[in-house]
Amino acid sequence: MAPLLEARSLCKAFGAVTAADNISVAVAEREVVGIIGANGAGKTTFVNMVTGYLKPDTGSISYQGRDITRLGPRATARTGICRSFQIPQTFARFTVLDNMLVALNVARKRDLFFWRPAHDAELDAVAQGLLAGLGISGHRDQIAGTLPQGVRKILDIAMAMVSAPKVILLDEPTSGISTDEKHAAMDTVMNALGERGVTILFVEHDMEIVERYAGRVIAFYDGRILADGAPAQVLSDADVRRYVVGGELHRRQPRKGVA
């Protein structure tokens, strides 16, 4: 079966620094892919290239067989590829509901309507349903800038979901969320996305999260792909353990001889 999303030989350099060196990834529909790598490995550069924020120096990206390499973020979003951000990108002075209403109006191509109100009962109900599905409907009237980091992260994801994307890229969805809340937040998000049949690529540093939610793991190192495969296979790869996750995995093992 042809892949839903395919990046071929992507290269990107910022001056002397090579952020992507011949990256090739093919993702099938409904796949859940965890992207791991140390800081500076090229994970976010890859996400930025796929979502149109950065243009690769060479290589190409295709989605549903269509070349999207030169599309910007807006056009990429319109094709059905959306994203969330490491630092949540919300409208800080709007309420949670207003954030959702802006996203909904854009998703429904009403962004150039200048007379009818942005807010109506039907849109309100849709927004409320999405917020409830992600467990943050209790915050609907709170100003986004005052939300706890975990809620803001979920709002960021909720805004990406309103256009019913086929593919979503989550950039460190659990960073900044307390250890206790991480799994609950990921359960909620992954269930909501899974129910909608969304193909997911998520960048993550927490290997427990990666093992638990990813059906496939891609390990980045120094702008290259170090390993790509099933979680157990990639996370036990000697190079991956050495360059990417060694510390993380070892920390999780109970130390012998320690009372």
Added chain:
Amino acid sequence: MSVLTDRNVLVLLAAIPLLIAAGPIMPDWVRFFLQVSLASGLAVLGVVVQMRAGLVSFGQGLYYCLGAYAAGMTGHFVGVTDVFALLGLGIVVAAGVAVVLGFLMSRYREIFFAMLSLALSMILYGLLVKAEVLGSTDGFNLPKATFLGLAPTEQALRFAVYALTCAVTLLAAIFLYRYLKSPMGRIGEAIAQNEIRVEYLGSSARTVVHITYVLAAALSGAGGALAALANGHVDPEMANWTTSGQFVFVALLSGTGNVAAPLIGNFLLEMIRVYAVAWSPYTWQLILGATMLLVILFLPGGLWSLVERRKAGG
């Protein structure tokens, strides 16, 4: 909420006949200042709508002046004197120029937008000052206007233009009120907060900024044409940075939270200036400056924050 059940819309609509009815009982000079402040208030509304989208225009005088000169030149050189035609022309010329310049301006934000808008208005100012055929720094007078083919007496014409100014300004305020609550208005505010997110949602920030810029220009062009009809005269000062700066100043002092605020604030500041000049002809700027300082110190959200505080307090 339907237009005719919205309390703010109803208040603005009701203000049109009230202001018109109050016209004949006002002293002439008060009516004249109200008329001029409503006309220039349209340019302030243009500044406000851009401010809500995060853009500060220090060159709104460009469109105010273009609207005025379009009306003035058509009356003076072509002989068209109908107030509706002159007003329409002022709007069309200002909006038309903004459509073209908007392709450039919509690429810029923050200080770059502010400085570029200032530069464009000063180019027009420089051209007009050098244009002897347009009266150079003195400008020129408009011929006596007509009203739908009628040539009323001087006094009736003055009242008719006053009534037209009230109606146009308040209808424009209603339109703007609705616009700011519409998806495009909300996205304009969203752009001010996080433009990159707007793009990632799938909307074009540049298109929204461009349309906002044209809308602001059309409002300012209407204001300029109405001011030209009120004064019967146009001059390059309308494009000067002091005029543009005053629009920004009024917007900040009045507050941008409500479309009525700039109109009320513009009139109040105009009246303070009139009394300050009458009371202290050589140091009136000191009084105006002190007033502005007090507003900035005690009402950082502008004069409208007094109303909001009262509402919040129940």
